[in-house]
Amino acid sequence: MGLDLIILGAASATPTSNQFTTAQLLKMREHYFLIDCGEGTQKQLRRSKTKFSRINHIFISHLHGDHFFGLVGLLSSFHLLGRTAPLTIYGPPKLKDIILTQFRAAGTFTSYPMHFVVTQHKVPQVLVDTDAYTISSFPLKHRIATTGFLFKEKPLKRTLNKEVADAHGIPVCDYHWIKDGKNWTNDDGEEVQNDLLTSDPPKPLSYA
Numbered sequence: 215m216g217l218d219l220i221i222l223g224a225a226s227a228t229p230t231s232n233q234f235t236t237a238q239l240l241k242m243r244e245h246y247f248l249i250d251c252g253e254g255t256q257k258q259l260r261r262s263k264t265k266f267s268r269i270n271h272i273f274i275s276h277l278h279g280d281h282f283f284g285l286v287g288l289l290s291s292f293h294l295l296g297r298t299a300p301l302t303i304y305g306p307p308k309l310k311d312i313i314l315t316q317f318r319a320a321g322t323f324t325s326y327p328m329h330f331v332v333t334q335h336k337v338p339q340v341l342v343d344t345d346a347y348t349i350s351s352f353p354l355k356h357r358i359a360t361t362g363f364l365f366k367e368k369p370l371k372r373t374l375n376k377e378v379a380d381a382h383g384i385p386v387c388d389y390h391w392i393k394d395g396k397n398w399t400n401d402d403g404e405e406v407q408n409d410l411l412t413s414d415p416p417k418p419l420s421y422a
Contacts, residue, residue, distance in 0.1 A: 274305030335359035367418035
């Protein structure tokens with residue numbers, strides 16, 4: 215559990231011999247999220263030993279080239295590697311047209327469905343909401359329309375102390391609601407407090 219961040223690139227507008235333009239890979243609750251995709255992102259993903267197939271969500275903050283010029287190449291590689299799983303791309307309104315125009319000009323296509331979600335640069339926006347996490351965008355001040363992204367874990371269930379549960383004869387079928395924080399009552403009406411049966415889960419983390 216927890217968050218694992220890999221900085222794939224953090225150089226300014228132009229890459230150097232040993233620095234790459236902006237891209238970050240965030241691992242959260244067994245899911246992989248690519249944040250921006252400057253030139254050289256594919257190479258850095260290879261260096262980090264990341265399986266391309268693990269990436270199902272890509273977030274582009276704005277349309278300056280150092281933040282997305284590596285995207286069409288990465289999408290093409292997904293196709294050449296036989297990807298079939300859907301890919302969702304979040305970014306400014308013109309991003310979809312730019313990507314599709316490049317594919318049409320080259321007479322190419324993708325073997326997998328691409329879904330584009332337009333981000334709002336003036337107001338916060340919830341982009342993804344699952345049982346495990348949320349992902350939101352928020353406005354940033356820049357020369358052109360730009361959004362940041364906030365990744366937040368949702369709280370986990372409480373951690374069951376199985377030895378204590380076994381000592382009280384608690385059946386497995388009751389574990390799920392004990393983990394939800396409820397006390398347990400035996401057949402004689404005796405109540406066991408939840409804090410004796412469980413411990414706090416790890417605190418949820420966030421990254422922006």
